Amino acid sequence: MTVATEPALSPAAERLRGRLAGTPLAGRCEVADRDLPTIEVSPDAWPSLARFLRDDPECRYDLFVDLFGVDNLRRPGQKSRFETVVHLHALARNEHVRVKIPLPDEKKPALPTASEVYPAADWFEREAFDLYGFDFTGHPNLRRILCHDAFVGHALRKDYAPGQRWFFAEEDMKAPEWATHTDERAGHFETQTISIGPSHPATHGIIHLIARLDGEKIIRAETNIGYLHRCFEKMSETHQWNQIVPYCDRLNYVSAMINGVGFVRTAEKMLGIEVPDRGRLVRTILSEFTRIMDHCVCIGANLVDIGALSNFIYLYQNRENIYDLIEACCGARLTVSYVRVGGLAIDVPDDFVPRCRSLLESIPLFLKDVQKLVDNNRIVRQRLQGTGVVTREQAIAWGLTGPMLRASGVPYDVRRARPYDFYDKFDWDVPISNEGDNFARYLVRIEEIRQSLKIIRQALDILPAKGAVSSDDWRVVLPPKDAVYHDMESLIYHFKLVMEGIRVPPGERYEWIEGGNGELGFHAVSDGRGGPYRLRVRPPCFANMQAFQKMVIGGTVSDAVATLGTLNIIAGELDR
Amino acid sequence: MSGVIDVSARIPDRLTFWQRLYLPEIFRGMAVTLRHLVLNVVNPRRMPTIQYPEQKRNYSARFRGKHILKTREDGTLKCVACYMCAQACPAECITIVAGEHPKIAYEKYPVVFDIDMMRCVFCGYCVDACPKDAIWMTRNYEMAFFTREEAVFSIDRLRESKAEIDAHGYGYRPYYPGDGTTPPTDASRLPVVAGSGERDALRQAGVALPNRHVGAGPLNATSQAAKFTA
Ligand code: SF4
Ligand code: SF4
Numbered sequence: 001m002t003v004a005t006e007p008a009l010s011p012a013a014e015r016l017r018g019r020l021a022g023t024p025l026a027g028r029c030e031v032a033d034r035d036l037p038t039i040e041v042s043p044d045a046w047p048s049l050a051r052f053l054r055d056d057p058e059c060r061y062d063l064f065v066d067l068f069g070v071d072n073l074r075r076p077g078q079k080s081r082f083e084t085v086v087h088l089h090a091l092a093r094n095e096h097v098r099v100k101i102p103l104p105d106e107k108k109p110a111l112p113t114a115s116e117v118y119p120a121a122d123w124f125e126r127e128a129f130d131l132y133g134f135d136f137t138g139h140p141n142l143r144r145i146l147c148h149d150a151f152v153g154h155a156l157r158k159d160y161a162p163g164q165r166w167f168f169a170e171e172d173m174k175a176p177e178w179a180t181h182t183d184e185r186a187g188h189f190e191t192q193t194i195s196i197g198p199s200h201p202a203t204h205g206i207i208h209l210i211a212r213l214d215g216e217k218i219i220r221a222e223t224n225i226g227y228l229h230r231c232f233e234k235m236s237e238t239h240q241w242n243q244i245v246p247y248c249d250r251l252n253y254v255s256a257m258i259n260g261v262g263f264v265r266t267a268e269k270m271l272g273i274e275v276p277d278r279g280r281l282v283r284t285i286l287s288e289f290t291r292i293m294d295h296c297v298c299i300g301a302n303l304v305d306i307g308a309l310s311n312f313i314y315l316y317q318n319r320e321n322i323y324d325l326i327e328a329c330c331g332a333r334l335t336v337s338y339v340r341v342g343g344l345a346i347d348v349p350d351d352f353v354p355r356c357r358s359l360l361e362s363i364p365l366f367l368k369d370v371q372k373l374v375d376n377n378r379i380v381r382q383r384l385q386g387t388g389v390v391t392r393e394q395a396i397a398w399g400l401t402g403p404m405l406r407a408s409g410v411p412y413d414v415r416r417a418r419p420y421d422f423y424d425k426f427d428w429d430v431p432i433s434n435e436g437d438n439f440a441r442y443l444v445r446i447e448e449i450r451q452s453l454k455i456i457r458q459a460l461d462i463l464p465a466k467g468a469v470s471s472d473d474w475r476v477v478l479p480p481k482d483a484v485y486h487d488m489e490s491l492i493y494h495f496k497l498v499m500e501g502i503r504v505p506p507g508e509r510y511e512w513i514e515g516g517n518g519e520l521g522f523h524a525v526s527d528g529r530g531g532p533y534r535l536r537v538r539p540p541c542f543a544n545m546q547a548f549q550k551m552v553i554g555g556t557v558s559d560a561v562a563t564l565g566t567l568n569i570i571a572g573e574l575d576r
Numbered sequence: 577m578s579g580v581i582d583v584s585a586r587i588p589d590r591l592t593f594w595q596r597l598y599l600p601e602i603f604r605g606m607a608v609t610l611r612h613l614v615l616n617v618v619n620p621r622r623m624p625t626i627q628y629p630e631q632k633r634n635y636s637a638r639f640r641g642k643h644i645l646k647t648r649e650d651g652t653l654k655c656v657a658c659y660m661c662a663q664a665c666p667a668e669c670i671t672i673v674a675g676e677h678p679k680i681a682y683e684k685y686p687v688v689f690d691i692d693m694m695r696c697v698f699c700g701y702c703v704d705a706c707p708k709d710a711i712w713m714t715r716n717y718e719m720a721f722f723t724r725e726e727a728v729f730s731i732d733r734l735r736e737s738k739a740e741i742d743a744h745g746y747g748y749r750p751y752y753p754g755d756g757t758t759p760p761t762d763a764s765r766l767p768v769v770a771g772s773g774e775r776d777a778l779r780q781a782g783v784a785l786p787n788r789h790v791g792a793g794p795l796n797a798t799s800q801a802a803k804f805t806a
Contacts, residue, residue, distance in 0.1 A: 243666035246699040310609050317624050331638035331713075331748045337699040345704065349636070369612075373605045375587065376595045411580045433584040443583040481750040484707050491707055498660045498705045 012095050013037035019058055025049055035269075035509045036087075038098040043111035046101050050117040053088060053097065061088035061097055063412070064399040065512075066521065066538040067114075067124035069132035073158040075527050078102075082109040084134060085523070087510060087538070088118075091396065091410060094417040098510065103134065110135035120399025123546040131156040131233075141176075146226040146575060149174045155234055162234050176222045179210050191219065194557075198227055202305050202561040205571030209549070209560070216556045221549045228575040236535035240501030241267050241341050244535065249335040251537065252573040255294040255516035257286045257326070259573075260339040263537075265420065266511040266522040267341045270504045273476055279343040279469035280421045285356060285459045286326065286338070288452040292363065293319045294516030294568070295403075295445040302442070302565030303374065306383045306558075311373055314366045321362060325355050341502055342477040343470025356460055360453055367449060374442070384439035388551050388563030391436055398547040401540050402518025404567065407444045408436040414514035426458045441566040476502050501530020515540050517568045541567075541574040635715050639747040640698045642716040643691055643729075644736040646709060653735065654710035657684040664705035669695035689734060693719055694727040700748045709750055712736075716744040 009017065010033050017031040020039075029041040029049060041049050053061040065087040072078035080102040088097050103109040113136040115121045125136040126145040133154035136142055144151065150172035153160050179193045196202075196209040203209070206227035212220040232251065236244050248263045249256040261283050268275065275283075300315035323333040329348050330338035338345055374380050390400065395408035405412055413430045415423040431447035433440035470477045474493040483490035504526040512521030518540025525534040544567050552560040594600050616623050626633055635641075646654045657674035675687035702711050721727050 239666055243664070243701070246666050246697050246701075310605075310612075314612075320624050327639065328636040329638070331636065331640040331700060332698060335697065335699070337697075337701075345700070346638070349638075369608050372608050376591060376601050377605065378591060378596060378598045378601065381591060427578045429578050429581045431581050431583045433582060435584045440584055443587065447581070447583045478704060481709070485709065494707055495660065498664050 009033045010037060012093075012097070015058060016097065019056055020052075023052060025052060034098070036096050036098045038100060040100045040102070043101055043103060046099070047112045047114055047117060049099065050086075050114045053099075054117055059090065060092055061090045061095075062396050063089040063091055063401075064118035064120035064124075064543075065089050065096065065401075065519065066523070066536070067121055067128060068523070068536045069128045069134055069156065070525060070534050071132065071156065071158045075525075075533060080104050081106045082132065082134065084111060084128060085536075086114070087521070087523075089412075089519075091412055094412075096510070096512075108135065109133065110137055112137050113139040115139060118399070119397050120543055120546065123542060127542075130154070133157070143174070144226075146229040148172065148226070155231060162231070162238055173224075176210060178220060179212065179222070196557070196560070198224070202564060204301055204564070205569060205574075207545070207564075207569065207571060207574075209552075209564075211552070211557070211560070213557070218552050218555060218557065218560060221552050221560075223545060223549045225545065225571075226575050228571040230572075230576065232537065232576040233535055236532055238531070240531045241504060242502065244532070245339060246335065246337045249337055250572050251539065251576065252294070252516055252520075252541070252570045253334055254297045254570055255287075255290040256334060256336045257283075257290040257338060258294075258513065258515050258520065260336065261287055262511070262513045262515065262520045263522050264339050264341045265513065266509055266524045267502070267504055269511050270507060270509050270524065270526060271341070271476060271502070273342055273471050273473050275343050275471055276468045278464045278467045279471075281459050281463045282329075282344060282348055282352075282469060283339060284421050284423075285456050285463070286329070288456045288459070289322045289325065289356075289359070291516055292449050292452050293322050295449050298517075298566070298568040299370070299442060299445055302438075302562065303380070305561050305565045306380065308373065308377075308380065311370045314369050318363050318366050321359055325352075325359060328352075328355070340470065340477065342473065343468070347469050353460055353463065356456065360457055360460075363449070363453060367446065371446065381439065383558075383562050384437065384442060384566075385435075386437050386439075387555060387559040388438045388441075388566060389436050390547065390551060392434075394547075394550075395436065398550070399543040400518070400547060401543065402515065403441055403444045403448060404518065404544050404547075406430065406432045407440040409434040414512055414519055418512075420513060422459065422462070423455070425462070426455050428454050428458075438562050438566045503528060503530065504532070512538065517541060517570070518544060537573075537576060539573045539576060541569050545569050545574055635717075635747070637715075637746065639713070639715045639717075640700045641714050641744065641747045642693075642719055643702070643711055643713050643734055644740070645689065645711055645731065645734045647736055653685060653689075653731070654708050655686050655689065655706075656708055656710070657686040657689075658707065660705045660707060661702035661711055664701045666699060666701060667695045667697050669693075670702060686731065689731050690728050691734065692728050693721075694724065703748055703750060706750070712746060712750075713748040714740060714744045715747045716740060 013031050013033040016037055016039065020026050020029065020031065025045060025048060028045040029039050032038045032040065039049065053059050067084065067086045070083050070085060072081050072083065082103040084101040084103065086099040088099065089095070101111055103111060111134065113121065113125055115125060123145060125139055126142060128134045129136060129142050130144040130147050131154055147155060148168040150168050151166065182190065191212050191214045193210060193212045196211060198206045198208040208224035210222050210224065211218045232247055235247060244263060245260050248259040251259045296315040296318050300312035303311045326336055327333045329352065330336050330345060390404070390408045392409045395405050395410060400408070401412065409432055411430045411432045416430050428451045431444045431451065433444055474490070475497070478497055479490040479493050484494045506526050506528045508523065508525040510521055510523040512519050514520070519538065520540055521538035523536040523538070524532045527533040548564065548567060551563055648654055657672055659672055662670040662672050669692040671688060671690040672686050673688035674684040676684060700713060703713055
């Protein structure tokens with residue numbers, strides 16, 4: 001007779017259980033080991049658990065990563081219909097933890113807010129309120145964020161039918177309460193409230209900033225987002241796994257390739273399939289080229305905003321050349337749709353390596369020109385240095401990631417913290433700066449471009465000259481076309497895959513990579529159908545944008561424009 | 577793996593006197609822009625600007641443009657109306673109505689094959705999904721139209737034509753592994769043998785063709801809603 005033993009916990013989960021044991025929380029939460037150490041907690045104990053996780057010297061999960069809801073209506077066997085899932089990160093140990101909060105009351109799902117412990121939770125909670133109707137008691141500003149104020153219902157609930165059409169009027173939008181009346185204080189100018197955006201050349205997309213000015217200083221600000229909300233997460237629930245790849249391209253459309261890679265990695269990990277080295281290296285190379293484009297766009301557009309046009313043209317020429325390479329690989333420039341679960345759509349063209357190498361030659365030349373124009377230019381320095389300052393503590397509290405966080409002195413880069421693909425084999429540096437201002441972010445991005453070039457060079461050196469780019473598991477990857485035309489068995493695999501989609505085993509998983517502007521994560525819940533039951537994307541822009549309304553306080557409007565440029569907000573990802 | 581570098585430490589925080597004078601730096605910057613100008617004037621081919629529409633961009637042979645429906649040697653469509661492209665399409669923009677051909681031995685052929693170009697995201701999934709090598713893409717990206725109705729391309733505009741291929745060239749197509757450039761050839765290229773016509777009789781005996789699906793406008797939302805009702 002065999003005795004069922006409890007599987008050993010990972011060290012991280014073991015530590016959590018040990019630390020929690022002596023506290024009053026011990027009886028109210030359970031530690032389990034899934035793809036991440038997972039703590040399950042009741043709603044009323046959540047704020048104290050959050051405080052514990054942040055402050056306990058051996059836990060110190062200081063970076064708030066994500067918060068979202070899951071509706072288990074069509075997923076039987078779960079504890080409750082609604083649950084809130086939170087992801088936290090410990091910067092010191094590079095560990096993620098997941099907190100699950102099942103909400104017992106199905107009619108009025110409610111839980112206390114964590115925004116006092118983690119200020120970054122603010123917008124994430126508003127999003128869960130908007131899309132799931134969770135009531136975060138004690139939240140300072142609980143109103144819709146992605147959907148229009150006049151929207152009825154909660155779009156991500158499973159009983160909300162997709163495809164409904166709504167018509168909204170601008171009059172129905174609510175301005176924040178403080179912006180509706182003037183504020184005249186003795187000894188002040190009369191303050192005035194202005195609207196920057198939604199359609200404003202400096203907002204690079206559709207973002208609405210409402211600001212109260214005292215003279216030229218911004219004393220209060222609030223951002224309205226959601227103008228580009230396209231229900232990415234809802235649509236994912238009605239599509240097959242591979243069909244989501246084109247949708248991913250449209251998240252951060254400046255770095256489309258990275259999004260696709262991030263998404264398929266989640267599915268691949270759930271399936272437990274291996275992508276051949278050649279496929280993974282091509283993904284790495286193109287992702288790094290995409291990162292270069294992303295930073296070029298960010299720097300170029302930012303400099304245009306403060307009045308320097310030539311840099312934009314020089315940087316965009318890099319982008320143009322990279323797009324030519326990407327188009328030769330997959331047939332489209334912006335919306336690449338190149339990755340598939342299990343590999344790539346097709347192999348790269350024969351002249352891939354020489355083309356990459358010639359790009360490696362040309363990109364630094366343009367960078368050099370830009371640096372000559374910008375680095376010691378007094379106007380640029382005065383506009384960027386000392387403006388939009390984010391201290392290390394603020395950056396962590398606001399949940400910033402990517403170049404924003406690194407420019408504030410925290411060397412957190414997912415490629416280094418949790419190396420995926422081949423990033424641990426390459427020799428490269430994580431650029432940081434301790435200044436935290438707009439100029440620091442410019443410098444960090446420039447250096448990241450150089451590091452990406454370094455990575456690409458090493459990846460090209462180890463890229464196998466021949467070989468498959470996709471897995472040969474035909475339950476996941478389409479069989480080769482000549483086999484499909486002539487061989488019945490292949491045709492059946494082909495048919496099953498196209499008609500039913502990939503059967504990902506039931507379960508859930510969070511996988512994260514370094515996107516163009518921060519930690520880009522995909523949390524998928526599968527119920528064994530051909531598509532995800534729930535797909536959550538952790539958009540780095542969302543947390544970064546959340547900080548914007550706090551960063552601009554005390555600066556002038558022109559500083560706000562310069563700051564928005566260095567945030568690198570891509571509305572496609574912000575609003576999803 | 578390697579270390580962490582502090583980029584701000586490498587560049588002096590304060591500008592030098594000469595840099596603060598501003599003008600020397602301006603001239604240095606002008607030297608950069610002037611160099612680009614001169615090089616471009618001397619060698620206009622270096623300029624990346626494309627004078628569209630006089631000049632067109634050279635897209636690769638994988639470009640995902642307008643679709644074509646391939647034909648057999650006798651001019652009939654290779655498509656057997658299996659609906660796989662319609663199922664694979666993430667934008668749900670392909671509408672097919674299958675018919676039974678009275679003359680040929682193939683089981684089905686498309687009576688209607690519409691692609692709504694306003695919905696299409698040009699992802700190429702339909703090409704990957706086709707088991708009959710019947711749908712390819714071209715390098716034609718000039719498909720402007722004035723009305724929504726015109727945006728729905730039917731068989732007459734999708735059928736492969738020599739004039740279109742001569743003007744634009746083939747784009748994305750099913751690639752064989754390996755060099756990836758060999759245009760595929762398969763059995764369905766050949767003309768099909770004539771059938772007995774008995775299916776036609778069957779059809780006349782009351783097997784009706786399905787009505788062409790008409791969605792709720794270009795968003796076609798009801799098809800989605802019907803699939804996932806509350
Ligand atoms: S290219 Fe993509 S969106 Fe367009 S018809 Fe084919 S599958 Fe549908
Ligand atoms: S997949 Fe090919 S054969 Fe099937 S309906 Fe589409 S075009 Fe026709």
